[in-house]
Amino acid sequence: ADLDLQAVHDEMVAVAYEAGRMILAANPADIDTGTKLNSVDIVTEVDKGVEKMVSTRLAAALPSVAFMGEETYKPGMRLGPEPTFVVDPIDGTVNFVHSLPGACISLGLAVDRAPAVGVIYNPWQDLLFTAIKGRGAYMTRLKGTPPQKLPLAKAPRPLEGLGTALVAVEWGSGRDGPNFELKTDVFKKLAGSRDIGGSMVHSLRSMGSAALNLAAVAAGQLDAYWEGGCWAWDVCAGWCILDEAGGRMASGNPGDWHPALEGRVYLAVRGAPSGQGELIEEFWGVIGD
Ligand code: IPD
Secondary structure, X not given: OOOOHHHHHHHHHHHHHHHHHHHHHOOHHHOOEEEOOOOOOEEEHHHHHHHHHXXXXXXXHOOOOEEEEHHHOOOOOOOOOOXXXXXXXXXXXXXXXXXXXXXXXXXXXXXXXXXXXXXXXXXXXXXXXXXXXXXXXXXXXXXXXXXXXXXXXXXXXXXXXXXXXXXXXXXXXXXXXXXXXHHHHHHHHHHHOOOEOOEOOXXXXXXXXXXXXXXXXXXXXXXXXXXXXXOHHHHHHHHHHHHHOOOEEEOOOHHHOOOOOOOOEEEEEOOOOOOOHHHXXXXXXXXXX
């Protein structure tokens, strides 16, 4: 039977709030921290505990939906066409271990390998972003208050182009070889080029959470977000929210979501009445694709 996406969304929101309570209850100073691919690819017992709670609750409520989570992912796992929850229990783990309050739970549902529902929750700000494919994207600033439609009515001026843009970029944990060269080269070109319609990007931001970057682009608070190498759980929820807010993900590849997305370059651009084509072209022009 077809999934009732509204019911799935409502369950995901309830689970996200529960995850938020767990994250806020933890004291980063007291928790065990380990590493995965390298010394800056960090995982804590809270990431694992939240993922366990999320997978258990979602399996009980929606047993027909498959599950893929950052902390239980094993090399070789592939995202299939069947409805699958794609979950990052704490997106922004490095911020979390430093008690910098910019992290979230990112809960996506993929159907046919494309994002269908997205729920992102930052518990420090009690800030919830949600979307269901075809039904718009919303932000709720405090639990119980009315959701605001995205992009926000108070978003800044219309997107003009890269020359007046605020652009998020991230270091991620892959920082060697060609991956590192690509990142530093792009950062340098974006920050320093005076050749973008005679000006430069307003500035670059690195807030430490792919999902929160995508949500901010969807809201209209950032103009674009570039990252060279993300995983499916970093982007599934945010991608749905971005799409539903009229934004666009360029160079992603929803039809072939191998979770090992290293090397895959993402550029998310916020909604614009005349489309995002020009900014995307300017962007590739500056960084030289
Ligand atoms: C990471 C964060 C980071 C981004 C990485 C992600 P994690 O997720 O979103 O900002 O640069 O690509 O993997 O490890 O905190 O869940």
